[in-house]
Amino acid sequence: MRAALKAxxxxxxxxxxxxxxxxxxxxxxxxxxxxxxxxxxxxxxxVVARGGLLVLGSLGLxxxxxxxxxxxxGQKLTERPAWRERFRLFGLFPVLAVAAIVLIxxxxxxxxxxxxx
Numbered sequence: 001m002r003a004a005l006k007a008x009x010x011x012x013x014x015x016x017x018x019x020x021x022x023x024x025x026x027x028x029x030x031x032x033x034x035x036x037x038x039x040x041x042x043x044x045x046x047v048v049a050r051g052g053l054l055v056l057g058s059l060g061l062x063x064x065x066x067x068x069x070x071x072x073x074g075q076k077l078t079e080r081p082a083w084r085e086r087f088r089l090f091g092l093f094p095v096l097a098v099a100a101i102v103l104i105x106x107x108x109x110x111x112x113x114x115x116x117x
Contacts, residue, residue, distance in 0.1 A: 004089065011090035012098065019102030026056055027106065046114055053107035060100025067093050 027049050034048025035041065078084070078091045087095060 007088040008090075011087045011094070014086060015090060015095040015098035016102055018095065019099030020106075022056075022099060023053060023103050023106040026053060026103070027110070043114070043117075046110060050107050050110045050114065053103050053110065057100045057103030057107060060096055060103060064093055064097045064100065067096070 030049035030052040031042075031045045033045075034052075035045030038044035038048070076091070078087075
């Protein structure tokens, strides 16, 4: 029981870290693109980044829904040794879902900051 809880928390933290890295990279790229396209106004760049993060997070959750519907065929990703080195308990669906939720939470924090700034 204790080992399973420890493995679950490890996988959850690692999936959240992966989602955070994707969110940070997308935030930087989208902010720079939005700032350049809107007359070099940082606030407008952050608005573009917020929308982009919400779209990316929503697409991630949409892919998760597709993974629930589609039957699994062939070798599972969780059976590969490279996957087992990183994630002990989680499969592709929980990792993708956590990463998508982190993207949406990042966009929510950005929206909160833009509203009160």
